[in-house]
Amino acid sequence: MVNLMSGRLRPLTIALLAVSLLASCRGREEETAPQPPAQAEAPRRGGTVVLAWGAEPGGVNELITPATQITAEIADRLFLRLLEEQPDFAEHPPTFAPLLAKSYEWSGDHKTITFHLREDVVWSDGVPITAEDVRWTWQAQVHPDIVWDNAHMKQEIRDVEVVDPHTVRFHFNRVYAKQLLDVNEGGVLPKHVWGQIPFSKWRESGDWFKEHLVVSGGFTVASWTPQQEIVLVRNPRYFRKDRPYLDRAVMRVTPDAGSAITQVLNGEVDFIAQVPPSEAPRIKADPDLNLITYWSNLWVAAFWNNARPPFDDPEVRRALTLAIDRQAIVDTILGEYGRIGTTPIITAVWAHDRTIQPWPYDPAEARRILAAKGWKDTDGDGVLERNGKPFTFELTTNAGNQPRNDAVVMIQNQLKKVGVQATPRVLEFNTLVEETNSGEFDATVTGFTLDTSLDLTGNFHSRSIADGSNIMRYTNPEVDRLLEQIAGQTDPEGARPLFGRLQEILHRDQPVTFLWESQRLSPINKRIQDAKPNVLRSFFNLEDWWIKPQTP
Amino acid sequence: MISFLLRRLAASLLLLFLVLTLTFFLVHAAPGDPTNLVENNRMTREQRESLRRLYGLDRPLGEQYLVWLKAVARGDWGVSFSQQRPVTTAIADALPATLLLSFAALVIDYGVGLLLGVAAARRRGTATDHGIRFASLLLYSQPPFWLGLMAILLFAYLWPVLPAGGMHSIDADLMSPAGRLLDLLRHLLLPALVLGFSNTGLTTRFVRGSLLDVMGQDYLRTARAKGLSERRVIWVHGLRNAINPVIQLFALSLPALLSGSLITEVVFAWPGIGRLIFQAVLSRDYPLVLGVTAFSATIVILGNLLADVLHAAADPRVRDA
Numbered sequence: 001m002v003n004l005m006s007g008r009l010r011p012l013t014i015a016l017l018a019v020s021l022l023a024s025c026r027g028r029e030e031e032t033a034p035q036p037p038a039q040a041e042a043p044r045r046g047g048t049v050v051l052a053w054g055a056e057p058g059g060v061n062e063l064i065t066p067a068t069q070i071t072a073e074i075a076d077r078l079f080l081r082l083l084e085e086q087p088d089f090a091e092h093p094p095t096f097a098p099l100l101a102k103s104y105e106w107s108g109d110h111k112t113i114t115f116h117l118r119e120d121v122v123w124s125d126g127v128p129i130t131a132e133d134v135r136w137t138w139q140a141q142v143h144p145d146i147v148w149d150n151a152h153m154k155q156e157i158r159d160v161e162v163v164d165p166h167t168v169r170f171h172f173n174r175v176y177a178k179q180l181l182d183v184n185e186g187g188v189l190p191k192h193v194w195g196q197i198p199f200s201k202w203r204e205s206g207d208w209f210k211e212h213l214v215v216s217g218g219f220t221v222a223s224w225t226p227q228q229e230i231v232l233v234r235n236p237r238y239f240r241k242d243r244p245y246l247d248r249a250v251m252r253v254t255p256d257a258g259s260a261i262t263q264v265l266n267g268e269v270d271f272i273a274q275v276p277p278s279e280a281p282r283i284k285a286d287p288d289l290n291l292i293t294y295w296s297n298l299w300v301a302a303f304w305n306n307a308r309p310p311f312d313d314p315e316v317r318r319a320l321t322l323a324i325d326r327q328a329i330v331d332t333i334l335g336e337y338g339r340i341g342t343t344p345i346i347t348a349v350w351a352h353d354r355t356i357q358p359w360p361y362d363p364a365e366a367r368r369i370l371a372a373k374g375w376k377d378t379d380g381d382g383v384l385e386r387n388g389k390p391f392t393f394e395l396t397t398n399a400g401n402q403p404r405n406d407a408v409v410m411i412q413n414q415l416k417k418v419g420v421q422a423t424p425r426v427l428e429f430n431t432l433v434e435e436t437n438s439g440e441f442d443a444t445v446t447g448f449t450l451d452t453s454l455d456l457t458g459n460f461h462s463r464s465i466a467d468g469s470n471i472m473r474y475t476n477p478e479v480d481r482l483l484e485q486i487a488g489q490t491d492p493e494g495a496r497p498l499f500g501r502l503q504e505i506l507h508r509d510q511p512v513t514f515l516w517e518s519q520r521l522s523p524i525n526k527r528i529q530d531a532k533p534n535v536l537r538s539f540f541n542l543e544d545w546w547i548k549p550q551t552p
Numbered sequence: 553m554i555s556f557l558l559r560r561l562a563a564s565l566l567l568l569f570l571v572l573t574l575t576f577f578l579v580h581a582a583p584g585d586p587t588n589l590v591e592n593n594r595m596t597r598e599q600r601e602s603l604r605r606l607y608g609l610d611r612p613l614g615e616q617y618l619v620w621l622k623a624v625a626r627g628d629w630g631v632s633f634s635q636q637r638p639v640t641t642a643i644a645d646a647l648p649a650t651l652l653l654s655f656a657a658l659v660i661d662y663g664v665g666l667l668l669g670v671a672a673a674r675r676r677g678t679a680t681d682h683g684i685r686f687a688s689l690l691l692y693s694q695p696p697f698w699l700g701l702m703a704i705l706l707f708a709y710l711w712p713v714l715p716a717g718g719m720h721s722i723d724a725d726l727m728s729p730a731g732r733l734l735d736l737l738r739h740l741l742l743p744a745l746v747l748g749f750s751n752t753g754l755t756t757r758f759v760r761g762s763l764l765d766v767m768g769q770d771y772l773r774t775a776r777a778k779g780l781s782e783r784r785v786i787w788v789h790g791l792r793n794a795i796n797p798v799i800q801l802f803a804l805s806l807p808a809l810l811s812g813s814l815i816t817e818v819v820f821a822w823p824g825i826g827r828l829i830f831q832a833v834l835s836r837d838y839p840l841v842l843g844v845t846a847f848s849a850t851i852v853i854l855g856n857l858l859a860d861v862l863h864a865a866a867d868p869r870v871r872d873a
Contacts, residue, residue, distance in 0.1 A: 056831075058635070058636070059636055061636075065634075066634065066835070144602060145606070147599055147602045147603045147606055149594075149595055149599075151599055152595065152599060202636075203606065203631070203636055204631040204637070205636065206635055206636030207636075207641065225823065226635075226642070226645050226646065226823060227646065227821075227824075227827055227828065228718060228719055228823045229718070252718060253823075254718075254821050255818050255827065255830075256818060256819050256820075256821065258701060258704070259704050259708075259716045259819065259820070259821065262704055262705075262708050262709045262716045263708075263717065266708060266709060266712045268715060428583075428584075429584075430582070430583055430585070430834075430836060431583040433585075433588060434583040434585070435583075437588075458594060466597070467596060467597040469594075
C-alpha cells in the first residue's frame with residue numbers, strides 16, 4: 001500500500017543518514033518525460049549495465065511469489081506476455097503492442113478474444129512456444145494450490161481454448177472495461193519444463209524453477225546469488241535477433257538507499273529506479289549522470305476514518321482540507337518534483353478531470369465551517385470542543401517514509417492554527433496496514449497507486465470496506481454506481497463523463513484530503529543510451545539499452 | 553566435570569526450547585500478515601484465505617505450534633514463505649558470508665581491544681590512558697549503522713578507495729583467483745572494520761580493567777624482580793591471568809556480534825544471516841524467522857556453554873559450585 005521515498009534537502013551527511021533509513025521505491029508509476037538527448041550514433045552491441053534495486057525479486061516464477069515491482073520487472077525480461085502495454089495513457093487508455101501474439105481480434109459480442117501467436121518464437125532450449133503453453137499458464141495462474149497474487153485478474157476468464165498450435169482463444173464470462181489488461185497479465189510460462197512438477201509442489205520449489213529456467217524474453221539468468229545480485233545475460237534464441245544489445249545486465253540488491261546513491265555517484269552502479277527529490281541536486285551536478293523524471297501514479301492523501309465522528313461529516317472533512325496548506329507541504333517535501341493532488345485519477349492520465357481545481361488553503365473558511373458545525377474553543381485552550389469533547393485525533397503514517405513523516409508534522413502544525421489537535425504516530429508498515437484494514441484508526445497519511453485500468457473500486461466502493469482498500473470506510477451509493485458503470489464500460493469516450501462525475505463527487509465529499517502527486521527520479525549513467533524507464537516498468541525496454549563507448 | 557557438562561547442556565537445551573517457543577508466539581502476535589505484504593495489495597479476501605490455508609495459518613495457534621514443534625523435532629524447519637525454498641537452504645546460503653564477516657570483525661575487535669587495553673593499563677592515568685578511554689567510549693557509543701554510513705561516506709564517496717557495498721565486484725567472475733580474493737577482502741574491509749570497531753570499545757575497557765586487577769599481584773612483582781622484561785611480564789604473565797573475564801566477554805559479545813552484523817549487513821548489502829532475518833521479519837516469514845532465531849540462539853547458547861566450560865577448566869571452583 002505504501003510507497004517509500006525520502007526527505008528534504010539537507011547537508012550531505014544528514015541526507016545520507018536519512019535515506020539510509022528508507023526502503024527502496026517499488027510503486028508502479030506512469031508517463032515518461034525528459035530523456036537524454038537523442039543519439040545520432042547507431043547502437044552498439046556488448047557491455048554490462050549495473051542496476052541497483054532495494055529488494056530482491058521473489059524468484060523466477062512470479063506465480064508463487066508476492067507481486068512486488070522487482071519480481072514483475074525481472075519476470076517481464078524473462079517471459080514474453082501476449083502483448084506489451086505501452087505507457088501512452090496521457091490522452092487515451094493504454095495501447096498494446098504485439099509481443100508473443102502478432103495480432104488479436106474480438107468476437108462480435110466482445111466475450112471472446114482470439115490471439116495469433118508468432119511462429120518464429122522458441123523457448124531458450126529451442127522448443128517452440130505454442131498455444132498449449134498459453135492455456136497451461138492460465139491453468140497455473142488460477143490453480144487453487146498456487147494462489148497467485150494476481151489470480152483475481154483472471155476470474156472472469158471462463159476458458160482458454162487451443163485452436164491450433166499458434167492460435168489461442170480466451171472466453172470471458174462477461175464484457176467489462178479491463179478485459180485486455182486482465183488477459184495480458186503475466187508472462188507465458190514453459191509447460192514442457194515447469195509442467196514436470198505438480199502445482200501442489202510449486203510453492204516450495206523456488207530453487208527448482210531457478211535451476212530449470214527456460215525463457216522466451218530477451219534475457220535469461222546466468223547466476224542468482226541470494227541477497228546479492230542477479231546476472232542477466234542475452235538469450236541467444238530471443239526472437240528479435242539483434243537484441244538485446246547488452247551482454248549482461250547485473251541487478252544488484254542494495255537494501256540501503258544511501259549506499260545505492262553513493263554507488264551511482266561513484267560509478268559502481270549505472271541506474272537506480274528512484275531516488276528522493278533531495279538527491280536531485282547531487283545527481284544533476286554529477287557530469288556522468290542524467291536524471292530521468294516522469295510522473296508517478298502514486299496519490300498520497302490523508303485518509304479520514306469516515307466511519308468515526310467527526311470525520312463522518314463531509315463538511316468537516318472539507319474544513320480539514322481547507323486548513324491544510326498543501327502547497328507548502330509540496331514545496332517543502334517535493335519541491336519542483338511534486339504538485340497538489342486533486343483526485344485519485346492523477347493528472348497524468350487521460351481520464352483526469354482538468355476542470356477540478358484544488359481546494360484553496362483557507363483556514364478562516366475552515367474555522368467558519370467548524371464553528372457552524374458546533375466546534376468552539378469554549379475553555380480557551382486553543383483546541384475546539386463540541387459537547388465537551390475536544391477535536392483531537394491521532395494521525396498515523398508508516399515508519400521509514402520521510403516525506404510522510406514530515407507531512408504529518410506539518411499537518412499537525414497547520415491544523416493547530418484552526419484549533420484541531422492532531423497527534424502524529426509513526427508505525428511499522430505491517431502494523432499500519434493491520435490498523436487501517438481493521439478500521440482501528442482516526443486518520444492516516446498513506447498512498448495508493450493507480451494502475452492503468454483506472455479501476456478505483458478497490459479504494460472507493462463501499463463493498464471494498466470489507467474486502468479491499470476502502471480503508472477510510474467511505475460509502476456513497478452514487479459513487480458505487482459510477483464505479484460499476486465505469487468497470488463495465490468498454491468505450492473510453494463513454495467512460496469519460498462517468499470519470500468526470502466520479503471525480504466531482506470525490507472532490508466535494510473529500511473522503512480523503514488529497515495531498516500530492518510526485519515525480520519519479522531515476523539517475524542513470526550517461527554511457528547508457530536509449531533507456532526509457534516508465535511508470536509501468538523501470539526496465540521497460542532493457543533489450544534496447546546500449547552502452548556508448550567511452551571517449552579516451 | 554562430566555556431570556557439570558551434562559547439567560549445562562541440559563540447561564542449554566531447555567533455554568533453546570524456551571527461546572523458540574517465545575519467538576513462535578511473539579512472531580505470530582506481531583501485527584501484520586504474511587499474506588498481506590505487498591504495497592497496493594489487490595488480492596481478494598478469498599485469495600488471502602486460500603493462501604493462509606496453504607501456509608497452515610488458518611488453524612488455531614496452539615495447533616500450529618504443535619505441528620511446527622513436531623516438524624522441528626524431525627529436523628524439518630519448513631519452507632520460507634517469501635523465498636519458496638527450505639529454511640535450512642536459505643540459512644546455509646547466507647551463513648558463509650556472516651561467518652566471514654564475524655570472524656574478521658572478531659579479529660579486529662580483539663586484536664585492537666587487546667592492544668589498546670594493555671596500553672591503557674600499562675600507562676594508567678596518563679594522557680595515553682585518557683585518550684584510549686575517550687576513543688573507546690566514543691566508538692562504543694556509536695550505533696553501528698551510523699559508523700557504517702560514515703565509513704561509506706568517507707571511504708566510498710569522498711575518498712573512494714573502497715566499495716560501498718556488496719561482497720564482490722560486478723566483474724569478479726572474470727578475475728583470477730588471487731584477484732577475486734583481493735576483491736573480496738576489499739569488500740570485506742569496511743563492514744568488518746565497522747562491526748569490529750563498534751565492539752572493540754567494550755573489549756578495550758574490559759582488558760584494561762581485568763589487567764589492572766592483576767597488575768598489583770605478587771606474582772607479577774616476582775616476575776619483574778626476576779628481571780623479566782615489562783613486555784613479557786604483561787603479555788605472558790599478566791594477560792594470561794587477566795584473560796578469564798575476557799573469555800566471558802567473548803561469549804557475551806556473540807549476541808552483540810550477531811545483532812551488530814544485522815545492521816552492518818543491511819547497510820553494506822552484505823548477504824548474510826543478519827540481512828536474511830531482517831527481510832524475514834519485514835515480510836512476516838514465520839518459518840524463516842524461527843529458523844534463523846533458532847540458529848542464532850544456538851550459536852549464542854553454545855558460545856556461553858563454551859565459555860562456561862573454558863572457565864570451569866581454568867577455575868575448579870566454578871565446576872564444583
